[in-house]
Amino acid sequence: MIRFFLGKILWLIPTLIGITIVAFGFVRVLPGDPVLLMAGERGLTPERHAELTHQLGFDRPIWVQYSDFLWKVLHGDLGDSLVTHKPVLHEFLTLFPATVELGLFAMVLAVVIGVPVGVLAAIKRGSWFDQISMGTALVGYSMPIFWWGLLLIILFSGILKWTPVSGRISLIYYFPNGTGFMLWDALMSGQKGALTSALSHLILPSIVLATIPLAVIARQTRSAMLEVLGEDYVRTARAKGMPPRRVVGVHALRNAMIPVITTIGLQVGMLMAGAILTETIFSWPGIGKWMVDSISRRDYPSVQGGLLMIAVIVMVVNLIVDLLYGLINPRIRHR
Amino acid sequence: MSEVTETDIPAGTRRAQFAEFWFYYKENRGAVIALVVFALILLAAIFAPLLSSHGPDTQFRDALLAPPLSAGADGHFWLGTDAVGRDILARLLFGARYSLFVGVVVVLLALSVGVILGLFAGWFGGWVDTVIMRVMDIILAFPSLLLALVFVAVLGPGLVNAMIAIAIVYQPHFARLTRAAVLSEKNRDYVMAAQVAGAGNMRLMFRTVLPNCLAPLIVQATLSFSNAILDVAALGFLGMGAQPPTPEWGTMLSEAREFILRAWWVVTFPGLAILITVLAINLMGDGLRDALDPKLKRS
Numbered sequence: 001m002i003r004f005f006l007g008k009i010l011w012l013i014p015t016l017i018g019i020t021i022v023a024f025g026f027v028r029v030l031p032g033d034p035v036l037l038m039a040g041e042r043g044l045t046p047e048r049h050a051e052l053t054h055q056l057g058f059d060r061p062i063w064v065q066y067s068d069f070l071w072k073v074l075h076g077d078l079g080d081s082l083v084t085h086k087p088v089l090h091e092f093l094t095l096f097p098a099t100v101e102l103g104l105f106a107m108v109l110a111v112v113i114g115v116p117v118g119v120l121a122a123i124k125r126g127s128w129f130d131q132i133s134m135g136t137a138l139v140g141y142s143m144p145i146f147w148w149g150l151l152l153i154i155l156f157s158g159i160l161k162w163t164p165v166s167g168r169i170s171l172i173y174y175f176p177n178g179t180g181f182m183l184w185d186a187l188m189s190g191q192k193g194a195l196t197s198a199l200s201h202l203i204l205p206s207i208v209l210a211t212i213p214l215a216v217i218a219r220q221t222r223s224a225m226l227e228v229l230g231e232d233y234v235r236t237a238r239a240k241g242m243p244p245r246r247v248v249g250v251h252a253l254r255n256a257m258i259p260v261i262t263t264i265g266l267q268v269g270m271l272m273a274g275a276i277l278t279e280t281i282f283s284w285p286g287i288g289k290w291m292v293d294s295i296s297r298r299d300y301p302s303v304q305g306g307l308l309m310i311a312v313i314v315m316v317v318n319l320i321v322d323l324l325y326g327l328i329n330p331r332i333r334h335r
Numbered sequence: 336m337s338e339v340t341e342t343d344i345p346a347g348t349r350r351a352q353f354a355e356f357w358f359y360y361k362e363n364r365g366a367v368i369a370l371v372v373f374a375l376i377l378l379a380a381i382f383a384p385l386l387s388s389h390g391p392d393t394q395f396r397d398a399l400l401a402p403p404l405s406a407g408a409d410g411h412f413w414l415g416t417d418a419v420g421r422d423i424l425a426r427l428l429f430g431a432r433y434s435l436f437v438g439v440v441v442v443l444l445a446l447s448v449g450v451i452l453g454l455f456a457g458w459f460g461g462w463v464d465t466v467i468m469r470v471m472d473i474i475l476a477f478p479s480l481l482l483a484l485v486f487v488a489v490l491g492p493g494l495v496n497a498m499i500a501i502a503i504v505y506q507p508h509f510a511r512l513t514r515a516a517v518l519s520e521k522n523r524d525y526v527m528a529a530q531v532a533g534a535g536n537m538r539l540m541f542r543t544v545l546p547n548c549l550a551p552l553i554v555q556a557t558l559s560f561s562n563a564i565l566d567v568a569a570l571g572f573l574g575m576g577a578q579p580p581t582p583e584w585g586t587m588l589s590e591a592r593e594f595i596l597r598a599w600w601v602v603t604f605p606g607l608a609i610l611i612t613v614l615a616i617n618l619m620g621d622g623l624r625d626a627l628d629p630k631l632k633r634s
Contacts (some may be wrong), residue, residue: 018473029489135365138621142614144565146572147588147606150595158596273480277569291481292573295488307485311476 004326012319016312023308024069027300028062078305083297088305092287097180098168099286102278103271105202106209111264114214118221119256122229123248133218140215145274149208149281156204163200166283170197205282209274213267220263224256231255258329265321269314359626366622369615376612380431387425391582395420400598415600417591423600426582427608433583434564434612437498441563442556444502449509450552454540456510457517468514471507479504480566487575494577497570498563505559512555516548550627557620561613568609584609 035052036044044052053059057068072079078088117137121130157165164170168182173194178185183202186194228234229252237247275288283289287306294302361367379386388410389395395416398405403415414423456467474482479501486500487493520526521544529543570576571585579590584605591601 014469015472015476018469019476022473022477026485026489138617139610139614142561142565142610142617144568144585144588144606144609144613146569146585147602147609150588150592150602151606154595154599154602269478272478276478276480276484277572280573292484295484296574298488303485303488307477307481310478310481314478315476 005323008319008322008326012315015315019308019311019315020070020073021066023304023311024066026307027304073308078308079301081294081302082299083294083302088302089309091290091302092306092309094180095285095287095290098182098284099272099275099279099288101181101183102202102205102209102284102286103268103275105206106271106274107213107264107267109206109210110214110217110267113210114217115221115260118218118260119225119248119253121218121222122225125226130222134222137215137218140211141219143211143215145208145211146277146281148211149204149278152204152208153281163204168198168201168285169194170201173197205278205284208281209271209278212274213264213270216267216270217260217263221256221260224259225252228252228256258325261328262321262325265318265324268317268321272310272314356626360622363622363625365618366625369618369622372611372615373619376431376615377435379428380435383425383428383432387422387428389422389425391421391426391429392580393421393425395422400594400601402598403600414604415598417587417601418594418598421580423587423604426587427584427604430582430584430587430605430608431612433494433577433581434567434609437494437567438560438563438616440498441502441505441567442560444499445505445559446509446552446556448502449506450513450545452506453510453513454517454545457514458521458536458540458544464514467510471510474504474507477504480569483566483570484573484575487570492575492578494567494581494583497567497576501563501566501570505563508555508559509552512551513545513548516551517544520544520547553627554620554624557616557623561616561620564609564613564616 035049035056035058057065060068076089078092080086081088081091084091117133121133124130153165156163169186170193173186173189173191175185175189182198183195186198229248234247234252237251238244242251272288275286276292277288278284279286279289280292287310291303291306291310293299294306395401395412397420398412398416399420400418401412401416401420403413405412405415412422412424414427416422417426452467452471456464482504483497483500486503487496490496490499517540526539526543529539534543567576568583568585568588571583571587572589574589577583577586579586587605588602591598591605595602
């Protein structure tokens with residue numbers, strides 16, 4: 001068991017090193033002189049250029065630059081943003097809760113709706129419910145979510161005026177010592193209407209972000225359930241007169257959930273990609289929007305740091321899913 | 336015993352294979368409808384200049400943001416016009432060319448590179464395998480759209496760079512699938528027989544093993560085709576893909592964003608075009624999987 005865990009963790013190290021090389025290399029392979037790129041359109045005098053090149057360490061051999069970069073990263077130093085001049089890690093950690101909140105809420109939506117729909121569709125295979133729900137799932141899976149978000153804004157914010165167009169909470173609320181998790185902060189502040197305001201801002205972005213994972217989870221649950229329902233042990237359980245609800249709920253569902261959990265874990269990377277689009281549409285102040293803004297502002301230290309952090313987070317989450325998978329499915333562990 | 340490759344199969348057998356494939360494919364009604372829809376989109380893209388009375392970039396200054404079905408002095412605008420008076424239907428028809436072209440190029444690039452890498456990794460094993468698959472793991476650790484965005488930031492915005500970026504991000508999937516298929520095939524008797532008969536590594540890899548690994552690759556190719564259309568549109572929407580005034584669907588959406596509350600048609604139709612195209616390709620993918628994957632047949 002421990003060997004299984006350790007093996008999984010050790011296996012990550014080369015990939016982690018690779019990720020740092022990608023993040024490091026990205027600024028260096030940019031066409032042109034990085035110092036000139038960072039200086040922007042104002043231009044530089046030759047003296048200032050030489051000074052900056054030296055100051056930023058671009059005159060040293062590439063491997064020295066890389067080991068310096070790696071050393072700093074290991075000490076939590078991702079450099080400073082060219083725009084705000086604040087440490088990149090600080091910026092990242094300030095905005096990260098917004099993305100986590102959105103992502104968690106979306107994931108809960110996707111699981112809470114997707115799993116029951118998938119189970120029901122499998123049990124009632126071929127029924128109108130199965131056909132309509134799986135048809136809808138395929139539409140959801142094919143959805144350009146940036147367009148879906150715009151449609152929802154037109155309907156719910158434009159025509160019905162139910163929800164705000166952008167942001168995380170109405171401007172009248174402010175939590176100076178907040179955790180960054182707006183729902184929690186609003187709840188704890190005890191201010192009247194704060195929680196409702198936070199929820200009304202969260203709901204549309206969550207629906208948009210949840211769309212594709214919801215479709216994937218519903219489809220995956222259905223096919224996993226169908227496979228399990230044909231197994232001998234389910235037939236045995238049925239044959240010995242067990243109530244159908246128990247057969248499905250205990251025997252089938254527990255086994256069907258194993259591949260579904262992997263699918264849920266794999267959605268984390270998808271969620272990050274989705275967050276880029278969702279946050280841009282709804283002006284949600286999270287990591288996704290920050291990355292897009294940093295790329296268009298040519299704020300390379302931020303892009304570099306963000307890229308590194310996101311890749312590491314996705315990897316760690318995938319590792320946790322892998323380990324959980326080993327925990328719930330002994331067959332994998334002892335292979 | 337001779338190796339079985341595509342070229343050695345007599346035409347009759349191949350026809351029988353196709354008949355079998357079609358037998359299973361047509362069982363899936365959705366997939367058949369999707370095939371028809373996709374054919375229509377393809378025809379629309381090819382005959383775009385004949386189908387639209389206006390050019391995609393022609394501006395009608397007296398008909399800015401004209402609603403759908405409105406008739407101007409220059410003919411009908413069936414789907415309305417955009418903020419500078421361009422006919423949306425014409426732009427959508429010409430945009431279909433970009434989307435389909437992007438899908439094809441991305442899949443071909445990702446497929447060819449991924450298959451070659453996967454073949455080498457699976458066939459040779461050892462350090463070749465380790466190095467190739469580690470690099471693939473690293474690419475897969477980044478969310479695809481984010482990595483594509485960063486590549487485009489490096490290469491510069493534009494449709495060609497967006498396609499290259501997305502192809503780079505997609506090819507690990509093909510490499511992994513090919514490698515897995517090669518591993519399960521390479522110890523089979525027919526491969527051994529070809530080896531004993533004196534076939535070299537290249538022949539074994541590309542002529543003996545590869546044709547037997549095609550089914551999962553075809554399914555993955557359709558998936559990537561639809562995803563590529565979505566991702567290029569997303570990059571266009573973020574301003575990093577095709578640049579205005581290219582009538583690319585995502586770029587059209589990006590230009591239309593500020594008018595969403597005033598002119599619903601400017602936003603609705605380009606997105607609908609993306610959705611219908613992607614949905615049709617995904618449905619076809621489902622049909623292909625049913626027809627090609629023997630494990631799922633008649634399940």
